[in-house]
Amino acid sequence: MHKLLTDRAGEKMLLLGNEAIARGAVEAGVAFTSTYPGTPSSEISLNFFQMSQESDLYFQYSTNEKVALEVAAAAANAGLRSMAVMKHVGMNVAADALMTLAYVGVKAGMVVLTADDPYMFSSQNEQDNRFYGKLSGLPVLEPSTVEEAKALVPYAFELSEKLKEPVILRTTTRINHSTAVVTLDSIPPRVTKGTFKKDPFNLVTVPAVSRKLHAKLLEHIKEAKALSETSPLNFIEGEGAWGIVCNGVSFAYVKDAIKDLDVAEKTKVLRIGFSHPMPEALIQQFLKNCQKVLIVEEGEPYMEEAVKAFAQQDGNTVEIRGKGEGLFSRLYEFDPQTVRECIAAYFGIPYTKPVPVDVSDVPEVPARPPTLCAGCSHRATYHAVKKAVEGMDTIYPTDIGCYTLGVLPPLSMADFLLCMGSSTGTAGGFSKATDQKVISFIGDSTFFHSGIPGLINAIFNNHDLTLVILDNGTTAMTGHQPHPGVDMSRLHLEGYGRLSIENVVKGLGVPFVTKIKPYKVKKSIEAIREAVQFKGVSVVISEEMCVLYAKSLGLAKGKPFRVTDKCKNHRECLSIACPAFFIWDGKVNIDPDLCTGCAVCAQICPENAILPVKKP
Amino acid sequence: MKTTRVIIVAVGGQGNLLASKVLGEAALLADVPVRMSEIHGMAQRGGVVESAMVFGDAQSSIISNGEADVLVGFEPSESLRALNKCNAKTLVITNLSPLMPFTVNIGNGVYPDLDRLQELIREKTAKLIAFNASALAKEAGSIMAVNMVLLGALIQTGTLPLSADHVKEVIRTKTKKAFTTINLKAFDLGFSAARQHA
Ligand code: SF4
Numbered sequence: 001m002h003k004l005l006t007d008r009a010g011e012k013m014l015l016l017g018n019e020a021i022a023r024g025a026v027e028a029g030v031a032f033t034s035t036y037p038g039t040p041s042s043e044i045s046l047n048f049f050q051m052s053q054e055s056d057l058y059f060q061y062s063t064n065e066k067v068a069l070e071v072a073a074a075a076a077n078a079g080l081r082s083m084a085v086m087k088h089v090g091m092n093v094a095a096d097a098l099m100t101l102a103y104v105g106v107k108a109g110m111v112v113l114t115a116d117d118p119y120m121f122s123s124q125n126e127q128d129n130r131f132y133g134k135l136s137g138l139p140v141l142e143p144s145t146v147e148e149a150k151a152l153v154p155y156a157f158e159l160s161e162k163l164k165e166p167v168i169l170r171t172t173t174r175i176n177h178s179t180a181v182v183t184l185d186s187i188p189p190r191v192t193k194g195t196f197k198k199d200p201f202n203l204v205t206v207p208a209v210s211r212k213l214h215a216k217l218l219e220h221i222k223e224a225k226a227l228s229e230t231s232p233l234n235f236i237e238g239e240g241a242w243g244i245v246c247n248g249v250s251f252a253y254v255k256d257a258i259k260d261l262d263v264a265e266k267t268k269v270l271r272i273g274f275s276h277p278m279p280e281a282l283i284q285q286f287l288k289n290c291q292k293v294l295i296v297e298e299g300e301p302y303m304e305e306a307v308k309a310f311a312q313q314d315g316n317t318v319e320i321r322g323k324g325e326g327l328f329s330r331l332y333e334f335d336p337q338t339v340r341e342c343i344a345a346y347f348g349i350p351y352t353k354p355v356p357v358d359v360s361d362v363p364e365v366p367a368r369p370p371t372l373c374a375g376c377s378h379r380a381t382y383h384a385v386k387k388a389v390e391g392m393d394t395i396y397p398t399d400i401g402c403y404t405l406g407v408l409p410p411l412s413m414a415d416f417l418l419c420m421g422s423s424t425g426t427a428g429g430f431s432k433a434t435d436q437k438v439i440s441f442i443g444d445s446t447f448f449h450s451g452i453p454g455l456i457n458a459i460f461n462n463h464d465l466t467l468v469i470l471d472n473g474t475t476a477m478t479g480h481q482p483h484p485g486v487d488m489s490r491l492h493l494e495g496y497g498r499l500s501i502e503n504v505v506k507g508l509g510v511p512f513v514t515k516i517k518p519y520k521v522k523k524s525i526e527a528i529r530e531a532v533q534f535k536g537v538s539v540v541i542s543e544e545m546c547v548l549y550a551k552s553l554g555l556a557k558g559k560p561f562r563v564t565d566k567c568k569n570h571r572e573c574l575s576i577a578c579p580a581f582f583i584w585d586g587k588v589n590i591d592p593d594l595c596t597g598c599a600v601c602a603q604i605c606p607e608n609a610i611l612p613v614k615k616p
Numbered sequence: 617m618k619t620t621r622v623i624i625v626a627v628g629g630q631g632n633l634l635a636s637k638v639l640g641e642a643a644l645l646a647d648v649p650v651r652m653s654e655i656h657g658m659a660q661r662g663g664v665v666e667s668a669m670v671f672g673d674a675q676s677s678i679i680s681n682g683e684a685d686v687l688v689g690f691e692p693s694e695s696l697r698a699l700n701k702c703n704a705k706t707l708v709i710t711n712l713s714p715l716m717p718f719t720v721n722i723g724n725g726v727y728p729d730l731d732r733l734q735e736l737i738r739e740k741t742a743k744l745i746a747f748n749a750s751a752l753a754k755e756a757g758s759i760m761a762v763n764m765v766l767l768g769a770l771i772q773t774g775t776l777p778l779s780a781d782h783v784k785e786v787i788r789t790k791t792k793k794a795f796t797t798i799n800l801k802a803f804d805l806g807f808s809a810a811r812q813h814a
Contacts, residue, residue, distance in 0.1 A: 178653040252675035337680030356682025357740040366725030370663035582721035
């Protein structure tokens with residue numbers, strides 16, 4: 001049985017933040033779950049996926065976050081407790097639906113989980129999604145620890161049902177990817193079938209209806225604010241005159257700092273866990289006997305602006321600081337030492353910084369950037385494109401996936417990237433704005449997610465570009481989740497449809513479509529050359545399963561290669577930057593344990609010096 | 617309870633996430649408060665994987681520069697890279713078997729000299745325990761068990777409020793059945809290696 005389905009209340013388990021959240025959802029009786037995978041949220045949905053295979057919990061990998069939110073919104077309007085899970089930037093994709101869902105509201109509880117990524121460990125920006133609360137009018141809840149992350153999910157569902165609105169649960173990477181001991185509660189039965197009651201004049205958002213619904217939303221916000229004022233998630237610890245307001249993981253750093261600096265008597269901490277709407281009266285009360293106040297929050301000065309405004313309303317002139325020179329940054333994530341230091345500096349507490357060892361005389365340690373796996377088919381495709389366009393002035397708009405790692409030299413196959421799906425739209429812009437040859441790259445999962453509209457646009461507006469679709473049969477980057485093009489029978493799962501990228505592209509009316517097997521180097525180069533020469537929109541579908549995925553499915557059949565003494569040390573093979581290669585004694589070698597036998601290097605070598613390892 | 621902060625650094629694929637999981641489960645078994653955090657995601661693409669473990673009474677699950685009580689490096693150059701996490705009182709345990717970064721493999725960048733690397737760490741920190749953990753893992757039956765070798769060494773030093781019995785119990789019950797014997801042997805080899813190299 002899946003460990004998160006253990007129905008033994010009181011049992012203690014060591015859980016990753018994302019497991020704790022998934023467990024919290026199960027303890028809340030969630031019935032309907034959906035996602036588009038994205039770090040740092042991915043393990044939440046992975047656990048839903050696994051649990052759905054052995055229980056009546058419904059889960060789907062949706063095409064993108066907007067669809068994930070829409071299916072969950074429908075389920076919640078049919079009376080099922082539902083949850084849509086996404087990373088912070090996924091919320092941008094879902095935002096169109098979210099804004100108006102706030103008008104329509106829900107019948108059963110609905111939670112939208114957004115996982116923010118301060119410091120951008122694995123994201124293209126570090127936007128602060130608390131602002132989605134303000135923008136949509138929906139409540140926002142934020143846990144400070146892994147244990148609280150679990151507890152917040154049932155709370156969020158109840159709040160959602162009280163307000164008849166979806167609730168935003170916002171985490172950050174250090175909640176999602178931290179681990180702690182969590183105590184299990186019991187699992188209630190799930191309500192897995194609902195009914196939809198027609199009510200078009202409250203549910204169909206034509207202008208006349210929406211005017212009424214917006215007024216209703218404002219009522220709900222007022223109600224939410226009253227709940228925030230007395231919520232146990234917004235609490236005060238201590239009675240000192242130095243005020244500290246904090247949220248999320250910062251609360252943990254603040255607590256440790258107060259202990260380390262031994263200032264518990266002097267401080268008073270307001271932890272905000274219900275951060276939209278902010279509890280105005282509670283904050284004004286908190287500020288009353290403070291000498292000065294420090295706001296500790298990662299990201300934007302979201303609470304700082306609110307607290308200052310509330311103080312002003314109340315005619316309170318107490319000094320309030322947060323972001324700014326000598327204090328906290330809007331950049332990146334915090335850590336215990338930064339928080340300790342800022343608290344000491346702001347309140348004038350004597351404090352000697354810990355002294356890290358002096359590393360000034362330590363020789364530079366060679367970089368170890370993540371690279372495409374040995375034998376990754378993306379490397380082969382990149383090589384073929386490079387050869388096919390030799391001598392041309394090119395632009396390579398790219399997209400989000402493992403293949404983005406092609407940005408690093410010596411591959412250097414990425415020139416422009418905004419967000420999921422942007423390769424197709426930006427390619428069209430570059431093709432019109434320049435005379436350079438535009439060849440853009442998109443993965444299969446990303447193509448389904450949001451690449452298709454840009455391609456349609458290119459056909460309609462008659463752009464001149466080549467789109468290379470890197471079809472490796474999975475969503476590799478985030479941990480091999482399925483997508484609409486995946487053969488689910490490989491995972492022994494039934495009841496799924498399957499879309500062919502080729503049919504989609506041809507159906508759209510792309511005038512030139514070709515398919516390559518990237519491990520066949522010569523043929524691939526020729527096919528790409530033809531596609532690039534085509535005037536108009538051409539699509540190259542490069543089909544080869546992700547080697548890591550193939551290995552996990554037991555489908556990797558390649559035998560390792562070796563460099564024989566025919567090698568003349570041109571080192572052309574190194575141009576593809578395969579990590580199975582190493583230089584030993586001035587000579588090129590292949591690590592047989594890493595080589596997957598894709599044979600791309602063997603086809604590149606002008607001396608035919610790379611051959612299969614002989615059987616012993 | 618005293619707080620003990622441990623950083624584990626490794627190269628993707630060396631199994632440090634399993635190592636921290638075993639320690640976390642052992643802490644749960646021993647009723648020792650524990651919080652940990654890890655940065656993964658690109659682990660399988662050969663990048664650096666770092667996990668932080670905080671035992672005892674602390675709320676934070678990450679460790680600031682200069683604040684690690686123990687640094688465990690699964691790979692020597694990664695131990696050196698993580699030296700900024702240490703202070704003069706830190707105990708460092710490192711594997712001495714290098715995994716060449718690809719940059720070095722293709723001739724960009726120089727791998728640090730292993731003797732100099734040990735000298736540097738010894739000079740700057742309280743204590744260094746350095747040995748070839750990969751060789752011991754192979755001796756135990758699989759290079760994959762290098763994580764268990766280093767766990768054994770870590771437990772031997774007595775810096776954590778966890779006994780070898782707690783950790784072995786977790787290895788027996790929570791790691792893959794097929795590897796239990798190898799893992800336990802690897803743990804013991806690491807345990808005695810730390811005693812020898814202390
Ligand atoms: S996981 Fe798959 S797609 Fe990603 S780098 Fe490795 S082989 Fe390539």
